[in-house]
Structures are given as C-alpha cells and as structure tokens.
Amino acid sequence: MGVPVLLDGPRLRARLVDDGPYAALDVVVSTGSTNTDLMAAAGRGAADRTVLIAEEQLSGRGRMNRQWTSPRGHGLFVSVLLRPEVPPTAISWLPLIAGVALAETVERTTGVRATLKWPNDLLLGDGDEWSKGAGILGEAVTGPDGVAIVLGMGINVFQKREDLPRGAGGLPATSLAAEGADVDREEFAVALLTAFAEVDDRWRAADGDVVASGLLDRYRRLCGTLGQQVRVELGDDQLRGVATDIDETGRIVVRTPDGRTTAVSAGDVVHLRRA
Numbered sequence: 001m002g003v004p005v006l007l008d009g010p011r012l013r014a015r016l017v018d019d020g021p022y023a024a025l026d027v028v029v030s031t032g033s034t035n036t037d038l039m040a041a042a043g044r045g046a047a048d049r050t051v052l053i054a055e056e057q058l059s060g061r062g063r064m065n066r067q068w069t070s071p072r073g074h075g076l077f078v079s080v081l082l083r084p085e086v087p088p089t090a091i092s093w094l095p096l097i098a099g100v101a102l103a104e105t106v107e108r109t110t111g112v113r114a115t116l117k118w119p120n121d122l123l124l125g126d127g128d129e130w131s132k133g134a135g136i137l138g139e140a141v142t143g144p145d146g147v148a149i150v151l152g153m154g155i156n157v158f159q160k161r162e163d164l165p166r167g168a169g170g171l172p173a174t175s176l177a178a179e180g181a182d183v184d185r186e187e188f189a190v191a192l193l194t195a196f197a198e199v200d201d202r203w204r205a206a207d208g209d210v211v212a213s214g215l216l217d218r219y220r221r222l223c224g225t226l227g228q229q230v231r232v233e234l235g236d237d238q239l240r241g242v243a244t245d246i247d248e249t250g251r252i253v254v255r256t257p258d259g260r261t262t263a264v265s266a267g268d269v270v271h272l273r274r275a
Helices: 009-018 036-041 086-111 185-205 215-222
Strands: 026-027 050-054 075-082 116-117 121-125 130-143 147-155 230-232 237-246 252-256 263-266 268-275
Touching: 009 026, 009 050, 009 147, 009 185, 036 050, 036 075, 075 185, 086 116, 086 130, 086 147, 086 185, 086 215, 086 268, 116 130, 116 215, 147 185, 185 215, 215 237, 230 252, 230 263, 237 263
Parallel strands: 026 050
Antiparallel strands: 050 075, 075 147, 116 121, 121 130, 130 147, 230 237, 230 268, 237 252, 252 263
16 A cells, blocks of 8 residues: 545535535644644533544553554544533443444445444454454533533554554454555545434434434444453453343443342453353
8 A cells, every 4th residue: 555645624524514524624744633622622622523533643642541642644533522412321322322433434435344342442353253343432521611521432444453453351452454445545434424413313312312312223223242252351350151231321241150130331352251
C-alpha cells in the first residue's frame, strides 16, 4: 500500500453536516486524543453531535486507560460529542449502541465478518479465529450546558497485522485491510457516522429504551461473547463461567459452574472457548 490519502474535511462536512445529521465536523492531521479535545470543547459549550476526526493520535487511550498510538492516515479515529436528553440510567448504553453501528457498517460495506466482544470491542475474522479491529470509549464531561458524553471510536483500517499490538485479553490485533477489505476511508467514515446517527436517533426516540428501540436485540445478535466460556477480570478478583445474556442495563450475565448467575456492569472479558 502506498501513502494513504488524507481525509478531506470540507467534503466530509458537506456530506455529514450540510446534508447530514451532524452539527459540526473537523478533521485534524495530528492530536493527542480526539476524546480529550472534544471533552475540552464540551466544557466550552460545543453543540450536540459535534465530530472530530484525526489522521493521527499521539496519545490515544482505550478502556482501563490503555495507551496506544497509530500511524498517520492508517486508521479512522473519530469522536462524537453527544447531549442526549434521556434518563441518566440509559447513558451507559451509548458505547454499546455505537458498537452496533460499527459492526453493522463493517459487514455491510466491506463484507468482513464482525462481532462484538462485550462491551464494545470490535472483532474481525472467520468465526474461529477472531482478532481485535477496533475499540470504543465513552467519557462524560460536565460543562455550562450540563453533562455531555464524548464517544470515541478507533478503527484499524490499513495497518499490517505485524505492526499492531495485541488487544485486550491477549487477542491478536488486525485491520480491515489485513482481513482482505479494500477500504475508502472517506466512504467508510460517512457510512459509519450515518449508521451511528440512525441508532442514536432510534435510541433517543425511545427515551433511551433499548428494548423498545430494538437495539438490545441488535446488540445480542452481534455479540460474540454470548455462549462463550469467559473469564471476567474484576480488579483483584475474577469471574469464570458461560456468558448467557446481555440484560436491559447492558450488563453481561455469566452462569458459573455451580449454576449461579451474576450480572457484571464493568470488567475485562477474556474469551476462553465456545460453550
């Protein structure tokens, strides 16, 4: 692959702001973290559905404060500032419904098989050997206009497998190109952000109710963690068993060998084998 073609900010704005569902969109060549930048913008009163895309992140971060960097032009690193008027208890679903939009976009636009590892890691592969291709991070910030959520998505697009670090839980990392996809990053960015606006609209219209909106069912269909023997890392403790469900609050339900079920709201999941 040659030098990646950099994204055209004015063209993306024309498609996603002028003729689309977003309030503002900027593309920067390099930054520390798009989430950090948008959190600062949220504190200054930036509008609902403000988008920031970076060609390169120098101090990107994921869940559990994992740090990573990415070569310029090789991935899609996008954050969206959101101010949804839904019950506070529904907010934890935002990263999960973003996962729905991301997995569905990958399969629809590239043909690459995609699944979600709870809560919101995107896995790519053939169903037997999954590898991590993207991650999602949601963060809350309080500003003059109340609480806002900044949702960041980092997708590996052109990287070679050997140039990527291993993912959470020891998963190998991959990219869309490494899985055989021929990707136009602009078209993929438009497709992803359009799909996310659709699920966000559906979720907001249902007042954050993932059952009424159909998003819980869509998430369950895409969640490759269900039916797996898993180990859930819980700080100094861990839980082992079979992942049996995702409940209405977004928790993973694990059935332990003694038959008990436990619902977990936060933790690192390691897939062990299919039950």
